Amino acid sequence: MKNRHDIIVARATPAGVGAVAMVRVSGKGVFGLVDCLLKKPVSNAESHTAYFRALWDEEGLVDEALLTVFKAPHGYTGDDTVEISTHGSPYIVDRLIQALCRQGARPADAGEFTLRAFLNGKLDLAQAEAVADLISSESAASHKAALGQLRGGISSEISLLRTRLIDFAALIELELDFSEEDVEFAKRDELIASVTETLDKVSTLLQTFAHGNAVKEGVQVVFAGRPNAGKSTLFNLLLQEERAIVSDIAGTTRDALEDVLMIEGMRYRLIDTAGIREATDTIEKLGIERTYKYMQGSAVVLYVADVSGTKQQELTADLRALSDMATQVWVLGNKTDLVESFDETAWSEAAKAGGAGGFMGISGKNAGDRQRLRDYLHSHTAFKAVLGDQTLITNQRHFHAFLKAENALQRVLEAIETGISKEMLAFDLREALAALGEVTGEITTEDLLGSIFGKFCIGK
Ligand SMILES: Nc1nc2c(ncn2[C@@H]2O[C@H](COP(=O)(O)OP(=O)(O)OP(=O)(O)O)[C@@H](O)[C@H]2O)c(=O)[nH]1
Ligand SMILES: [Mg+2]
Incomplete structure (x- = not known):
């Protein structure tokens, strides 16, 4: 760690052109240092006051800027600090930082302002x-x-x-x-x-933590199931775009595809996969291995079953084969539009018998089912608690x-x-x-x- 008594400087706003850019300088002696760039000093200023000043370096006028003064122990770091807001040109910012460094400041390391806030007792580590x-x-x-x-x-x-x-x-x-x-x-x-x-x-x-992690990283949701069950179709339906390729050729999706869906302020990371089957070639095999990896790391598996092309006993058996996985599995019984009388209760029992947490009949061809699928996902993730006031x-x-x-x-x-x-x-x-x-x-x-x-x- 570098010397914590140095005067440090860095731009605090993002790189690139903007209306305004802000450069932060902090450390004991900072006011005298900044005064070297001004015709009218700020070193006698009160804490938490702002000044409109011209900034000068050896070559001449750099910019007109707004300087905000924070005196120790106030301000973000708890050390004497000046925040200099200039016009948002990368050239001005670079020239200003160079001028400050020539006067004795040094470029700040990543997080160094916050580190000082921590060392000065302004924040504890969890807060930092x-x-x-x-x-x-x-x-x-x-x-x-x-x-x-x-x-x-x-x-x-x-x-x-x-x-x-x-x-x-x-x-x-x-x-x-x-x-x-x-x-x-x-x-x-x-x-x-x-x-x-x-x-x-x-x-x-x-x-x-499981909730907290989901809040921070997003809830990972994986689509799995047999080939052609309609995984990519339902993935696209949720995202409302043709994100994954859909075709009647079994084994269309090979690699995993990921996209983000926001529902009521909660972030879901949806992953479409190659699904589960006996692989015939190497690339397919890699895709299927990846499916298992994603399933293991996810909060929820949406297991897609084609109710027009598979039997209920097959679904039960397929799900049992997944039962050693800790992840929750919910079944989407897809292609209900292709069966004449769809028996939701019987399918639901078959899914439960296989250890699934729930079952919903759906048709990927029916745009109206998108809302139902969204509600189903959001209500079953049980991450609602995190939106309450609990500490996570x-x-x-x-x-x-x-x-x-x-x-x-x-x-x-x-x-x-x-x-x-x-x-x-x-x-x-x-x-x-x-x-x-x-x-x-x-x-x-x-x-x-x-x-x-x-x-x-x-x-x-
Ligand atoms: N009638 C009907 N067809 C569907 C439905 N959902 C998907 N399909 C069709 O089923 C075929 C397979 O759909 P995909 O979404 O590619 O299936 P997949 O599970 O991603 O398949 P792979 O990536 O090959 O494992 C396509 O021809 C879809 O148009 C549905 O609800 N009803
Ligand atoms: Mg697919």
Whole structure:
């Protein structure tokens, strides 16, 4: 990590031409540095005030700009900061940044402004990560989850529980110092209550990860089924475009095709596949292997069956062959327009017998069925809860830290119950505290910070 006392500079708005571009400069001494480019200084300015100024470098006038001044400990980073809004020309921005660097600033690393905000205690780690999520949020649901976390969602609750456990940990360490005398400073029933409460909270948060991840990455939905069942037809119907090639030749789709569908602020990643069958050539075989891979990684499999060309027993058998897959499978009984009297109940039972979560009859030839399919998908994904006010974990790193904490807390409870050595109890408690501290950033390493902030864009 570079010197955190340097004055750093970067453009904060996207690269390219725009109406306005904003360059952010931050660090101790920044006002004096910026003054070098001005005829009228801003170093005596109050925090949170804006000034219209001409910017000058050695060659002459660079631009007329609006300068916003933030004084420590205010502003985003908590260090003295000036935000300079210029006309949005890449040439002006480059020239301005070069002029600032000649005066002693250096280009900021990715995420370095946010890293400083974290180091200055303006944000905890989970909040800093939420900033990155917020910037990249592409749906109403992911925006809401990121905003919730930025405003202190998990961190505040976890910090509170963690502080209580720290007190107990201190008492137990004390008991270890008095090990000859067999005293108990930490009241065991209170410790159990505190650990249990923390464990409940952690377990609840862990359960939200599947939802949280779906919110952040989108819900992955895979179309599978026998050749010619109509997978591509239904995929196109949902997307309302001829995205995948449809033909009556079995084995039309070979590779997997992916596209995004938004329903009520929720992002669905639809994937059309080559489906499942005995492959006759190598490329087909690769396509089918890929189908299995996608099915395993998805939240939902929409299994398309041709009700005009297959028997109900065949559907049951096909589904049973998939039963070792953890993913939920729903069956779309397609081509109902080709059968004279379609028996939805019998097909539905055949699907359930094969372990499917549900069944719906549909015709890919009927444009009116699009809405039904959309509603079916959205109502069955059961991700509605995420649109409520529940705190969600959306981050892999948090998920793994909570998993570690959960294990350690369970061992703490066992240790108290079985009365095994206090050393073990103290050890497990410390481990749980460390894991919880990893989420909020109360315990960090340089490597961890580097990997988190390195993922940010420059200028943030
Ligand atoms: N009548 C009728 N025909 C359909 C329906 N859905 C699909 N088809 C036809 O069935 C044939 C196969 O459709 P596709 O969508 O290509 O099927 P697929 O499952 O993607 O097939 P592969 O990619 O080859 O595995 C095409 O000729 C479609 O026009 C339907 O609901 N009714
Ligand atoms: Mg296809």
